[in-house]
Amino acid sequence: MANWSFFADWHTHTCYSDGKGSIAANARAGQVRSLQQVAITDHAPASLGVGLKQPEVTLQQMRTEIEAWNKTEVTPQLLLGAETNIISQQGDLDLPKRLLKDLDVVIASLHPLVKPLTLKDGVSMLLPNLVQRYTPLRSRKLRNINTKAMVEAVYRYPIDFVAHPGLWIDIDTLELANACVRRGTALEINCRHTDILAGYVQAAMPTGVDFVISSDAHEPSLVGDLDAGLELARRLQLPLERIRNLMKG
Ligand SMILES: [Zn+2]
Ligand SMILES: [Zn+2]
Numbered sequence: 692m693a694n695w696s697f698f699a700d701w702h703t704h705t706c707y708s709d710g711k712g713s714i715a716a717n718a719r720a721g722q723v724r725s726l727q728q729v730a731i732t733d734h735a736p737a738s739l740g741v742g743l744k745q746p747e748v749t750l751q752q753m754r755t756e757i758e759a760w761n762k763t764e765v766t767p768q769l770l771l772g773a774e775t776n777i778i779s780q781q782g783d784l785d786l787p788k789r790l791l792k793d794l795d796v797v798i799a800s801l802h803p804l805v806k807p808l809t810l811k812d813g814v815s816m817l818l819p820n821l822v823q824r825y826t827p828l829r830s831r832k833l834r835n836i837n838t839k840a841m842v843e844a845v846y847r848y849p850i851d852f853v854a855h856p857g858l859w860i861d862i863d864t865l866e867l868a869n870a871c872v873r874r875g876t877a878l879e880i881n882c883r884h885t886d887i888l889a890g891y892v893q894a895a896m897p898t899g900v901d902f903v904i905s906s907d908a909h910e911p912s913l914v915g916d917l918d919a920g921l922e923l924a925r926r927l928q929l930p931l932e933r934i935r936n937l938m939k940g
Contacts, residue, residue: 699728699936700915701772701796702854702879702905707753708733709741712911714756714769720908721767724915730796731757732772737785737805743773746786750793772796774854779808780816780836782843791849798879799844800854801837801862816840824859838863842870852877852903852935857891858884868895877901877935880920892927902934 703717704710712720714731721729731753736742743749750771757769772794775784784791784799785806791797803820807813819833837860841853845867853871856878857864871878878895880902881888892902904920906913917936924934931937 693939695921695931695937695939697724697904697915697917697921697936698726698938699730699767700724700726700906700908700917701728701730701770701851701903701936702732702774702798702881703729703908703914704733704774705731707731707743707749708738708774710909714753715760716911717908717914718760718765718767718769720911720914722765726767726915728770729767729914730770730772732774732796732798735773735775735785737776737778737807738802739804739806742776742785742805746773746790750790754793770795772798772851774798774800775848775850776805777801777840777844778805779812780840780843782840782845782847783808784844784848788848797848797850798852798854799841799848799850801841801860803859820860823861829861834861834863837861838866841867845870845874845876850874850876852879854879854905854907855881855884855888856895858887864891864894865898868898868900871900872898877903880904880923880934881907882917882920883907885919885923889923889927892923892929896927896929900933902929903936904934905936
């Protein structure tokens with residue numbers, strides 16, 4: 692059997708949002724795991740209580756720290772990214788395109804606990820998702836709203852991958868995956884939630900969509916901790932060449 696190894700972890704958090712470590716601490720952790728790249732992808736502004744404040748200024752500050760590390764030419768190379776939030780039914784993200792274009796990695800997530808673009812988006816999409824998370828109720832209407840918001844985001848923005856699709860959010864995975872194939876966007880296998888996400892990976896597989904396995908580390912020791920995702924991919928017989936941060940040998 693061919694040997695596969697991860698060269699990158701493109702989804703990690705630091706104390707710029709709700710992570711516990713610094714950018715340099717994530718970098719050192721990536722070095723311990725022999726990664727070539729680590730992306731710093733803190734929560735964008737709409738995440739309640741934890742999102743980047745004054746993103747224009749903060750992202751610049753983060754870029755300066757990242758460049759200082761990269762100048763040392765010690766691996767891993769650091770990338771600057773953000774975990775953006777889908778904040779409206781039309782797929783609006785909580786960072787403007789002019790800031791997104793300066794990022795190396797753009798992740799999009801549909802989290803229920805975020806500040807919506809309008810009151811209507813809060814009432815028709817985010818709040819019902821929050822309620823659904825804690826009840827067995829399912830509504831076709833909400834599923835359609837969620838799917839449309841994610842698909843619109845994929846078409847409107849340069850998104851590298853959609854984080855944990857389907858995590859506590861009811862969506863039509865096939866429809867999202869088809870949009871991702873058309874746009875060259877990948878779907879994430881999030882190592883913090885491999886137990887819940889198997890069904891979504893399975894549903895997306897027949898479309899031929901690519902995947903990214905990430906740690907979503909909120910503390911440095913978990914940066915590059917990607918084995919659970921690989922185990923899931925193997926169990927579901929996902930062809931490993933479709934995982935973008937994995938390489939042969
Ligand atoms: Zn997330
Ligand atoms: Zn995250």
